[in-house]
Amino acid sequence: MTDDSEECALDRDGFDLALLLPFQITQLSAKLAAQARAILVRHGSLTLPQWRIIRVVAMGLNDRSTAIRKSAGIDKSQFSKTVNALIADGYITTAPCEIDQRQFRIVLTDKALTAHAVLAPELAARQAHLLAALTPEQREMIFPAIHALARAAETIEFLNNPETKD
Amino acid sequence: MTDDSEECALDRDGFDLALLLPFQITQLSAKLAAQARAILVRHGSLTLPQWRIIRVVAMGLNDRSTAIRKSAGIDKSQFSKTVNALIADGYITTAPCEIDQRQFRIVLTDKALTAHAVLAPELAARQAHLLAALTPEQREMIFPAIHALARAAETIEFLNNPETKD
DNA sequence: ACGAAAAGGTTGACATATCCACCTGTTTTG
DNA sequence: CAAAACAGGTGGATATGTCAACCTTTTCGT
Numbered sequence: 001m002t003d004d005s006e007e008c009a010l011d012r013d014g015f016d017l018a019l020l021l022p023f024q025i026t027q028l029s030a031k032l033a034a035q036a037r038a039i040l041v042r043h044g045s046l047t048l049p050q051w052r053i054i055r056v057v058a059m060g061l062n063d064r065s066t067a068i069r070k071s072a073g074i075d076k077s078q079f080s081k082t083v084n085a086l087i088a089d090g091y092i093t094t095a096p097c098e099i100d101q102r103q104f105r106i107v108l109t110d111k112a113l114t115a116h117a118v119l120a121p122e123l124a125a126r127q128a129h130l131l132a133a134l135t136p137e138q139r140e141m142i143f144p145a146i147h148a149l150a151r152a153a154e155t156i157e158f159l160n161n162p163e164t165k166d
Numbered sequence: 167m168t169d170d171s172e173e174c175a176l177d178r179d180g181f182d183l184a185l186l187l188p189f190q191i192t193q194l195s196a197k198l199a200a201q202a203r204a205i206l207v208r209h210g211s212l213t214l215p216q217w218r219i220i221r222v223v224a225m226g227l228n229d230r231s232t233a234i235r236k237s238a239g240i241d242k243s244q245f246s247k248t249v250n251a252l253i254a255d256g257y258i259t260t261a262p263c264e265i266d267q268r269q270f271r272i273v274l275t276d277k278a279l280t281a282h283a284v285l286a287p288e289l290a291a292r293q294a295h296l297l298a299a300l301t302p303e304q305r306e307m308i309f310p311a312i313h314a315l316a317r318a319a320e321t322i323e324f325l326n327n328p329e330t331k332d
Numbered sequence: 333a334c335g336a337a338a339a340g341g342t343t344g345a346c347a348t349a350t351c352c353a354c355c356t357g358t359t360t361t362g
Numbered sequence: 363c364a365a366a367a368c369a370g371g372t373g374g375a376t377a378t379g380t381c382a383a384c385c386t387t388t389t390c391g392t
Contacts (some may be wrong), residue, residue, distance in 0.1 A: 021296055022198040023218075024312045027239050029195035030379080031319040032188040033348090037380090038322050049348070052189075066370065073193050078349060080372055102357045102370045122325055130187055133318035138311040145304040145311075146190050152299035153197040156204050158291060196349080199378090203350090213377070232340065244379060246342055268340045268387045 021149075032130075039126060043118050045089075049074060049082045051119065054091060057106050058116045065103040091115070187315075198296075205292060209284050211255075215240060215248045217285065220257060223272050224282045231269040257281070 033048060040046050046054070049072075056071045057063065069079040083106070086092045091112040097103040108116070131139055199214060206212050212220070218238045223229065227237070235245040249272070252258045257278040263269040274282070297305055 019309075021293060021308070022202060023239065024309065025191065025195050025198060028312050028316050028319065029191050031316055032191060034380085035319045035322060036188060037347095039325070042325075047347070069370090073189065075350065076371065077351080077373080082348095084372095100358075100370080104371090125325060126322070127187060129324040130315055130318050133314045134311055138307050138314070141304055141307060142187070142311055143185075143190065145300055145308055146194050148299045148304070149296055150190075150194050150197055152296050153194065153201045156201060156292070158295040200350085203377095215378070235340090241380065242341065243343080243381080248378095250342095266340080266388075270341090 025149075035126065036123070039122050040119065043122075044115055046091075046115060046119070047082075047085075049078060050086055050089075050091065053079070053082060053086065053106075054108065054112050054116055055120070055123075057092070057108055058113070058120070063105045063107065064097055064100070065106060066100075068106055086112075191315075201292065202289070205288050206285065209288075210281055212257075212281060212285070213248075213251075215244060216252055216255075216257065219245070219248060219252060219272075220274065220278050220282055221286070221289075223258070223274055224279070224286070229271045229273065230263055230266070231272060232266075234272055252278075 036048055036051075040048065040051055052072045052074065053068060056068050059071075061071070062068065065079075065083075069076065072079070074082065083092070083094070087094065089111075090109055092109060093107050095105045095107060097105050134142065202214055202217075206214065206217055215238075218240065219234060222234050222237045225237075228234065231245075231249075235242065238245070240248065249258070249260075253260065256275055258275060259273050261271045261273060263271050300308065
């Protein structure tokens, strides 16, 4: 994944690093991204952030830029740049947003719809593959656990050391 | 974290994206990295990959470059560059490795040891804070679940579509 | 012992992500 | 209503992560 099959730290139990939660999650996240890229590259030249945006737009819930950006969980800056790349590659077009002149609406082209039709089933199969690797109990509690960790990761309030100024 | 407090997709339940496991994990990973950076920036100018290397070396299990690189879960390329940055900033020195001339040994300077003495407790407190956000059952199964997902993320063998060539 | 293959490291190129300054449009508030 | 505060978007700078080409050293097969 990273390079060759160097026995990644996820595989080496028995020592300290195996207990570092953020480290394990970072490693897992990297592997998942690599797997997603491996699927994308089989069917075209969409990058991962490009695919994230197309997927959200294809859901059809909302075509306003801010809603799409937040649903995709992408930073303002990266969203702007990725949208420009999608336009340049002919995957989307934009239209002004009447309700809020600061935003814009995003419309998928046929090219994007075709790509989505091919990729969505593969990514769905991958999601099923991942879930199948978990026990039913793990499947039930993985999302609440992720959510709990995400909330706990939002602050560093638990550090109240008065010597904050180094 | 990312920008201001834009309600990130992790918080919005009730729609489809909340069920996309890789997406949730990516978002969580980003939050954890931001949290770690927030802690690092309070006590100096160490970057996250720099800290990862120092932490591994400080564990003292092995001072050979390859062992450190793999334990830190860092790519060959990034490792090389980060090590150079650590040398330039005076956090480490290197020595030739007698056993294998291709590798080198890494030695922490006092500067690194001081930084580690300050940061290690804070990062440990953070780890405890994260684990405290989980229920005991979640704590028990989170590591096996991560491990199972990591293995499932290593291949795309489950896609045996003959139309691989797009 | 020899040459091929593998492992380790470096570098450059690029992809992804974050941060920040800035500008524009919108909402709030006096 | 006008000024201030705020939300949205853009672009540059930088941090982080990945990939591939290349070189050196080590290991392995014969």
